[in-house]
Amino acid sequence: MKKKAVFLDRDGTVIIDKIYLNDPSQIDYLPGVFEALRQLQEAGFIFVIVTNQSGVARGIVQIENIEKIHEIISRDFAQHGVHFAGFYYAPYSVESNHPMRKPNPGMLEAGAKEHGIDLSQSWMIGDRMTDVEAGLRAGTKTVLLAGHEVPPEGTPRGPDFIAHGLMEAAQWILKSRG
Numbered sequence: 385m386k387k388k389a390v391f392l393d394r395d396g397t398v399i400i401d402k403i404y405l406n407d408p409s410q411i412d413y414l415p416g417v418f419e420a421l422r423q424l425q426e427a428g429f430i431f432v433i434v435t436n437q438s439g440v441a442r443g444i445v446q447i448e449n450i451e452k453i454h455e456i457i458s459r460d461f462a463q464h465g466v467h468f469a470g471f472y473y474a475p476y477s478v479e480s481n482h483p484m485r486k487p488n489p490g491m492l493e494a495g496a497k498e499h500g501i502d503l504s505q506s507w508m509i510g511d512r513m514t515d516v517e518a519g520l521r522a523g524t525k526t527v528l529l530a531g532h533e534v535p536p537e538g539t540p541r542g543p544d545f546i547a548h549g550l551m552e553a554a555q556w557i558l559k560s561r562g
């Protein structure tokens with residue numbers, strides 16, 4: 385049986401967006417993230433982080449620091465009993481339109497293949513419309529975290545829900561199951 389997942393953007397969704405975070409000591413979590421994922425995990429969801437890291441292409445973020453940052457995030461959530469199935473990052477430039485860079489769905493599709501995930505039973509949560517678009521292209525349901533962006537007026541393909549933070553997103557997902 386295929387698994388259901390919540391795909392999560394990283395910066396501005398799980399941790400505070402420091403804009404080209406490169407220093408593992410600068411990780412700061414957004415409110416409610418541990419409890420939100422704990423509840424979703426209890427409901428049977430697995431978690432995959434999908435993060436654009438164009439700072440690598442710009443030469444201001446180092447791959448080894450991204451991996452260290454993901455190691456720390458993984459360890460900190462494990463202390464709250466929450467396990468991540470995978471971390472995917474797209475180190476490509478904004479202009480590349482690389483299939484792995486959101487809004488393209490490559491990271492979600494790779495995650496689904498590697499972890500046996502049913503995309504139609506899964507969700508993408510992020511604070512940018514590019515996150516929502518990546519989810520829509522991959523075939524997941526989507527939640528936009530309010531703050532930075534609102535869907536353009538009359539857009540035919542918007543998020544299923546707009547939440548204020550990961551906890552509210554989790555409550556919506558749990559409520560709309562089945």
Ligand SMILES: [Mg+2]
Binds near residue numbers: 393395396401512
């Ligand atoms: Mg973000």
